[in-house]
Amino acid sequence: TKADPAKGQQIVQQVCVACHGADGNSSAPINPNLAGQHPEYLFKQLKAFKENKLRKNPTMFGMTATLTEDDMRNVSAYLSQQKPKVLEGSKPDLQELGKKIYKVGNPATGLPACAACHGPKGGGMPAQFPRLGGQHAEYTITQLNAFRKGERANDPGETMRQIALKMTDKEIEAVSNYLVGL
Ligand code: HEM
Numbered sequence: 375t376k377a378d379p380a381k382g383q384q385i386v387q388q389v390c391v392a393c394h395g396a397d398g399n400s401s402a403p404i405n406p407n408l409a410g411q412h413p414e415y416l417f418k419q420l421k422a423f424k425e426n427k428l429r430k431n432p433t434m435f436g437m438t439a440t441l442t443e444d445d446m447r448n449v450s451a452y453l454s455q456q457k458p459k460v461l462e463g464s465k466p467d468l469q470e471l472g473k474k475i476y477k478v479g480n481p482a483t484g485l486p487a488c489a490a491c492h493g494p495k496g497g498g499m500p501a502q503f504p505r506l507g508g509q510h511a512e513y514t515i516t517q518l519n520a521f522r523k524g525e526r527a528n529d530p531g532e533t534m535r536q537i538a539l540k541m542t543d544k545e546i547e548a549v550s551n552y553l554v555g556l
């Protein structure tokens with residue numbers, strides 16, 4: 375069956391709104407912005423939370439417990455169609471390093487350019503590669519640390535774990551702050 379964004383909107387505005395906003399633009403920086411994210415990626419993450427294996431988060435485990443696969447498809451369709459809010463880049467002193475990591479990587483440590491998979495403007499690439507632009511730095515830092523520690527492990531081949539393991543704390547902080555305004 376085809377996804378129904380109107381049904382997804384109802385769920386978002388009743389259940390998810392407090393943390394992710396009525397249109398997927400969250401208010402608190404620990405809660406990810408979901409507006410404009412690729413629907414296939416969102417669906418995959420919702421399943422991962424519900425199964426509580428590859429991605430573990432007590433809050434999102436609870437939130438997905440009662441969602442059916444149709445609910446998850448509908449919610450993902452609705453959120454993907456919302457307009458992401460434009461945010462200002464944070465921490466000016468980290469922007470230059472963040473941009474370098476994003477566009478070039480770090481040849482000295484074999485860190486690849488994020489842009490290769492997440493797109494030159496941070497928009498990601500459907501369906502596998504999520505949009506990173508306009509995301510809260512605090513959330514992005516949490517995810518990169520989770521990949522590094524092996525606590526988040528849901529991409530085949532563990533691509534993001536291998537990448538995060540090559541990053542220093544400073545590089546993680548810099549690229550995450552750069553991405554806010556991208
Ligand atoms: C993460 C959807 C309700 C807090 C996520 C992600 C999705 C999602 C798709 C992953 C985003 C990504 O990978 O970029 C939803 C939906 C909800 C809902 C559809 C309603 C049915 C809530 C509520 C809260 C919340 C009510 C707060 C009480 C969080 C947090 C994360 C998250 C803290 C990050 C988890 C982590 O670090 O892995 N949510 N959410 N969500 N959500 Fe929700």
Ligand code: HEM
Nearest residue numbers: 486487488490491502503504514517528529533534537549
């Ligand atoms: C997911 C950051 C490079 C492939 C993610 C996420 C972040 C991230 C924060 C999670 C997004 C979210 O939760 O909303 C970065 C950074 C990079 C980088 C900072 C550069 C240092 C790459 C490269 C590839 C890649 C080069 C491809 C070879 C992926 C994939 C996912 C992902 C497939 C989805 C994982 C899943 O389904 O859970 N990345 N990335 N990334 N990234 Fe990257």
